[in-house]
Amino acid sequence: MGMIVWARTLAQGIRKGVLQVQAIGRVYWTRAHTVWQSLPETAREQIRHWRGAGVAFPIEEQRALLAEYYERFERLAELICDAAFAGEGAPFQQEYAQVRRWLLRAYPHLKPYLTAHLNCDPSDAEFGKRTAGKATDAMEALFVAETLDEVIRYDQGDLIGRLERARSALYRYGDYLREVIAPSG
Amino acid sequence: MEPSERTDVYTLLRYTLELYIASAWQHMGFLPDPATGQTHLALEEARIAIDCADFLAGKLKPRLEPQEQREYERRLRDLKLNFLAKQNDTRMEAF
Numbered sequence: 298m299g300m301i302v303w304a305r306t307l308a309q310g311i312r313k314g315v316l317q318v319q320a321i322g323r324v325y326w327t328r329a330h331t332v333w334q335s336l337p338e339t340a341r342e343q344i345r346h347w348r349g350a351g352v353a354f355p356i357e358e359q360r361a362l363l364a365e366y367y368e369r370f371e372r373l374a375e376l377i378c379d380a381a382f383a384g385e386g387a388p389f390q391q392e393y394a395q396v397r398r399w400l401l402r403a404y405p406h407l408k409p410y411l412t413a414h415l416n417c418d419p420s421d422a423e424f425g426k427r428t429a430g431k432a433t434d435a436m437e438a439l440f441v442a443e444t445l446d447e448v449i450r451y452d453q454g455d456l457i458g459r460l461e462r463a464r465s466a467l468y469r470y471g472d473y474l475r476e477v478i479a480p481s482g
Numbered sequence: 483m484e485p486s487e488r489t490d491v492y493t494l495l496r497y498t499l500e501l502y503i504a505s506a507w508q509h510m511g512f513l514p515d516p517a518t519g520q521t522h523l524a525l526e527e528a529r530i531a532i533d534c535a536d537f538l539a540g541k542l543k544p545r546l547e548p549q550e551q552r553e554y555e556r557r558l559r560d561l562k563l564n565f566l567a568k569q570n571d572t573r574m575e576a577f
Contacts, residue, residue: 382566454570457563
């Protein structure tokens with residue numbers, strides 16, 4: 298009898314240990330995966346992060362990022378526009394998801410600089426709260442929703458104005474960078 | 483008399499595309515109708531004109547230089563944006 302109880306306790310102990318190891322493994326895997334996902338895309342970005350110099354973003358790099366960002370933004374604007382015009386987002390969803398992924402990754406780098414050139418409107422923050430549960434600026438509000446259908450469905454007539462505000466901010470930021478670069482160049 | 487050069491379909495497409503673009507601006511009330519000299523708002527017609535322009539631009543796309551392609555895309559986007567803005571205004575006025 299004592300032997301059986303002992304064996305059962307041992308078996309339970311082993312099972313508990315296995316479960317614990319599995320749970321720990323899962324936690325570490327999730328962490329590692331998250332870290333991997335959050336890693337910057339380019340080696341240059343990575344080095345900047347390691348050096349802790351995320352704040353000082355060289356002007357030339359800002360300009361390069363802005364140029365690339367602007368292209369993606371225009372594509373996003375086109376997709377939103379096409380979807381709003383067609384009244385449905387599904388046909389454009391795949392490309393939207395692709396552009397959105399890139400913008401979500403790049404925008405945190407641009408935001409500290411762009412904010413100074415961005416006009417605020419309460420509808421932008423409200424849109425973010427409605428779709429993603431967090432306040433957003435005009436730019437973020439354009440790609441915070443996971444689907445293009447949500448972008449259209451939750452629009453209360455502010456979408457076009459929001460697109461214009463975001464685009465104007467990019468223009469102004471571009472002008473600013475040109476002015477900063479011009480004296481030295 | 484020398485035989486005249488044939489009109490290829492792409493030239494025709496460009497020409498028609500310009501007509502539809504102009505027509506869309508007219509039906510949105512941004513340009514006066516050349517026949518009456520007056521502006522008017524006919525959003526449903528504007529939508530059809532934009533749809534047609536979009537279709538024609540798609541057919542023309544493979545024959546365009548990248549710069550020209552971007553220019554057409556920008557023009558069509560402007561049209562659509564203005565259409566949506568006009569549509570919003572009309573809805574607001576209805577309320």
